[in-house]
Amino acid sequence: NTRGSIVDLLIQIPNGLLELARNPDPEILFAAGIGVMSLLVMIFYAKIRNAYFQLVPAPMWILILTIVLSYIYTFANTPYPLGDQFLIALPDNIISSWRGPDFSAWKQKEFFLAVIAITLIASIESLLSIKAIDKLDPMSRRSNVNKDLKALGLATVVSGILGGLNVVTVIARSSVNVNNGATNRSSNFFHALFLILFILLFQSQLKRIPLAALAAILVYTGYKLATPQTFKRIAQVGWEQLVIFMATLLTTLFTNLITGIGFGILVTFILHVFLNRNLGLFLNHLRKPNILLYQEADVGNYYVSVKHFCSFLNFYKLKNKLDVIPENEDVVLDFSMCQFVDHTVLEGLGNYMGTFQKKGGNVDIIGLDILETGSLHPFAIRKTLPLSSLKPIERYFTKRQEGLKAASEDFGWTYIPERSFKKDYLNFVFFHTREIRYTYNQLVSEDQECRVLDLEFSEGEFIAKEVVKASAMHMELEAPLPSFTLDREGLLQWLYGVAGFHDIDIPKHPDFNRRFYLLGDNPDAIREVFTDELVLFLESNPYYHIESNGKAILVLKKERLLGVQEIKRMIYFGLQLKRILHSKSGQNS
Numbered sequence: 171n172t173r174g175s176i177v178d179l180l181i182q183i184p185n186g187l188l189e190l191a192r193n194p195d196p197e198i199l200f201a202a203g204i205g206v207m208s209l210l211v212m213i214f215y216a217k218i219r220n221a222y223f224q225l226v227p228a229p230m231w232i233l234i235l236t237i238v239l240s241y242i243y244t245f246a247n248t249p250y251p252l253g254d255q256f257l258i259a260l261p262d263n264i265i266s267s268w269r270g271p272d273f274s275a276w277k278q279k280e281f282f283l284a285v286i287a288i289t290l291i292a293s294i295e296s297l298l299s300i301k302a303i304d305k306l307d308p309m310s311r312r313s314n315v316n317k318d319l320k321a322l323g324l325a326t327v328v329s330g331i332l333g334g335l336n337v338v339t340v341i342a343r344s345s346v347n348v349n350n351g352a353t354n355r356s357s358n359f360f361h362a363l364f365l366i367l368f369i370l371l372f373q374s375q376l377k378r379i380p381l382a383a384l385a386a387i388l389v390y391t392g393y394k395l396a397t398p399q400t401f402k403r404i405a406q407v408g409w410e411q412l413v414i415f416m417a418t419l420l421t422t423l424f425t426n427l428i429t430g431i432g433f434g435i436l437v438t439f440i441l442h443v444f445l446n447r448n449l450g451l452f453l454n455h456l457r458k459p460n461i462l463l464y465q466e467a468d469v470g471n472y473y474v475s476v477k478h479f480c481s482f483l484n485f486y487k488l489k490n491k492l493d494v495i496p497e498n499e500d501v502v503l504d505f506s507m508c509q510f511v512d513h514t515v516l517e518g519l520g521n522y523m524g525t526f527q528k529k530g531g532n533v534d535i536i537g538l539d540i541l542e543t544g545s546l547h548p549f550a551i552r553k554t555l556p557l558s559s560l561k562p563i564e565r566y567f568t569k570r571q572e573g574l575k576a577a578s579e580d581f582g583w584t585y586i587p588e589r590s591f592k593k594d595y596l597n598f599v600f601f602h603t604r605e606i607r608y609t610y611n612q613l614v615s616e617d618q619e620c621r622v623l624d625l626e627f628s629e630g631e632f633i634a635k636e637v638v639k640a641s642a643m644h645m646e647l648e649a650p651l652p653s654f655t656l657d658r659e660g661l662l663q664w665l666y667g668v669a670g671f672h673d674i675d676i677p678k679h680p681d682f683n684r685r686f687y688l689l690g691d692n693p694d695a696i697r698e699v700f701t702d703e704l705v706l707f708l709e710s711n712p713y714y715h716i717e718s719n720g721k722a723i724l725v726l727k728k729e730r731l732l733g734v735q736e737i738k739r740m741i742y743f744g745l746q747l748k749r750i751l752h753s754k755s756g757q758n759s
Contacts, residue, residue, distance in 0.1 A: 176423045200251040201382040204239075208232045208386030227346060229387050233379055240378040258379045260369075269333045287427050292336045296322055299339040301521065306348045310528035312497065408545045410441045411513055435482075442481060445553055446510050451479055460484065463491045466728075468713055473730070475504045481512040488515070492522055497529035502733050506537030506639040509554045516549040534733030537639065538568040539587070539611060540626075571611065573734035578613040581741060583620075586612040595644065596625075598717045598724045599655055604629050604638075613737070619646040620748070622741060624731055641732035643725040643744040647718075648752055651699055654690035656708070656716040676700050682709055704750050711743055723748065 190198060215228035226234075243250045261267035275281045300313045318339065325337035347357040369376065396419070405412045417437040422430025443449050455478040462475040472495050480488060495501055503519070505511055523533045541552035548569060567575070571587055578585035589610045596606055604627045611624040622643045629636045654674075674688040674696055682705050690696045715726040725744045727736065 180423075197251055197253060197256065201256050201380060204236060204252075204380045205382035205386045207235070208383045209390055211235070212387065212390040227342065229342075232383050232387060236380055236383045237375050237378050252380055256380055256382065258377055258381065258384075260373055260377055262373075271331055271333075283426075283428065288336050290428065290431060292322065292326065292338045293319060296339040299341040299344065302341050303339070303344045303348070304521070304525070306345060308348070309353060310497075310525060312525055406545065407513055407547045408543075408550045410445065410551065413441065414438050438482065442510065442512060445551065446479075448509075451509060452481075452483065455479060456483060459487075461487050461491050463495075470500075472499055472501045473504065474501060475507060475730075476511075477507045479510040480505070480508055480515045481510065482514040485515050485518060489518070496531070497526050498531045499526075500531060500735075501526065501533045502730075502736075503533060503535045504537050504730055505535065505552075506540065506731050507637075508537065508541075511538065511541065511552045513549050513551055516552075520549060532735070534570070534735065535568070536570055536731040536733055539571045539624075540639070570734060574611055574613060574737065577734060577738055577741075581613070582616055584614045584616070586614060593625075595722065596724070598719050599653075600715065600717055600724065600726065601627065607637075613741075619648075620644070620741075620744065622737055622744075638729050639731050640726065640729050641737060641740070643723075643740055645723040645725070645744055645748050647720075647722055650720050651718050651723075651751065652690060652692045652695040653720050654688060654696045654699070654718050656689075657687050658685070658713050676705060678702075679705050685709070699751070701750075703753075704747075707746065707750055712739075714740070714743060716747070723751070 190202075211232050212228050215231065218224075240250055296319065297315065300315055300318055304311070304313055322337050322339065329335060329337050343358070343361055347361065401412070401415075404415050414434055414437055418430050418434030421433040439452075443452065458478070460477045460480070462477075463472065465472050474488070474491055476488060492501070519533070519535065523535075526533045538552050541554055543550045543552050545551075567587070575585040575587075587610065589608045590612065591608050593606045593609065596609075607626045607628065609623045609625045613622040615621065620643070622641065624639065624641050626637060626639045629638060674690060674693045675683045676688070676697060679702075686708070688696065688700070712727075715724075717724040717726075723744075725740060725747070727740055732740065
């Protein structure tokens with residue numbers, strides 16, 4: 171009985187086995203034996219580590235063995251135990267058996283359900299295969315997914331007109347091509363050409379293949395997609411991912427694929443709303459632009475800022491921005507203004523990071539460490555709401571936090587990820603019009619005199635209030651220095667002018683005076699600090715905002731969080747700056 175849902179068919183399996191045990195049919199038993207043998211080949215194929223044996227894929231070995239078995243019966247003049255109903259059926263003349271398309275059922279609901287189902291299956295399978303192929307490509311190329319899907323759609327139209335099935339990207343074929351040294355599209359062309367030749371030249375052999383062998387291949391493939399390890403792996407990402415997976419799976423089994431996918435999407439959205447306790451977060455910002463991309467002029471990095479939320483609903487916006495960036499460039503991806511990031515986005519970004527790394531570029535993700543998560547998995551969802559029971563913060567480190575911890579160990583410093591509300595030591599002019607909320611991700615030197623930290627502060631009030639997250643370096647001074655502020659020319663003139671500072675020129679350094687804006691209330695003392703060595707050091711390094719309050723130095727690169735490599739560069743810069751300032755103060759003493 172082939173009618174009913176998948177669950178109905180599964181329920182009939184025990185009854186079928188019981189009926190076979192009561193009334194054994196030699197033909198069915200032989201087919202079952204071939205199915206079991208085929209399953210064993212699929213299971214133990216990977217365990218046979220022989221280079222020549224592995225050249226032929228497991229399904230091909232099954233076809234070879236079953237065809238050879240049928241010829242053994244032929245050569246022994248013994249009737250083959252399987253009838254035609256258990257074997258592949260092919261027309262004697264393929265060309266004469268061609269049938270054109272029939273659209274007589276286009277008004278029926280079943281027609282459209284079949285079209286949608288085939289489209290979804292073909293598209294999803296092709297997307298997964300394209301994603302896997304990009305990982306296998308030794309030349310680290312990235313597929314044009316839109317172009318590939320258009321080509322598959324056109325090929326499916328042509329195939330349907332000729333009476334064929336839909337065309338999809340198959341990972342098994344492509345992986346075999348890659349493993350055998352294929353590097354371009356000609357491998358797929360010749361693969362298809364040889365397949366046509368096999369069908370035309372070896373029809374009699376193909377008719378000897380039992381359906382049970384093909385069924386075993388499909389059963390094993392289906393099992394690989396839903397092994398216990400698969401459930402465990404999904405649960406490790408987060409309980410919500412297991413709920414989504416089970417809801418989609420069970421709905422598909424009890425109904426059909428289209429309903430299963432639709433229900434899975436609905437469950438995903440409901441879970442995201444439940445986790446955030448905020449439906450408005452998604453409804454109010456879904457159609458609004460939330461991605462900002464620009465190239466930073468001073469260092470050439472591409473900076474991408476994401477606001478509000480980033481999930482499967484709007485990930486395409488971020489992908490469109492990332493796709494225009496050359497893969498050999500450095501990218502800083504900032505989620506500090508994002509309240510929610512889901513598993514789909516993080517997994518996709520993991521693929522981007524791998525692709526950029528292979529091409530000599532780098533994607534540095536910042537801002538995720540201020541979002542909470544309930545899983546150790548790097549692709550677990552991140553959200554602003556605190557969880558009910560968080561384990562030690564070290565268990566939930568982001569990749570950036572792992573990098574910061576490693577960097578602190580390289581310098582012999584201590585890494586403190588927890589938030590701190592102690593901020594009195596940050597008494598600088600820069601923060602006079604900004605309210606510091608807290609600091610976190612601190613890298614503290616052994617003598618406690620230097621520290622790099624992430625901090626969150628606000629600018630303005632009420633409707634004009636903006637929350638900013640940035641990375642800064644704080645260094646205590648061994649000897650007092652005059653208060654001063656150094657920044658790029660013209661950037662903060664008005665702000666510090668209001669505070670009572672005036673632009674100070676350093677004699678014999680016109681280029682420095684042109685490029686930098688130096689402010690302070692004691693010009694003569696400040697000029698003594700800015701020696702030729704210090705001026706040359708500042709001119710030969712990237713711009714930093716540098717400020718002295720007399721007791722400590724503040725170094726700030728940008729009003730955003732910095733990546734791990736940027737943090738390291740700032741530490742090197744700050745330590746060199748501190749050495750020069752201390753040598754000057756030592757001379758004065």
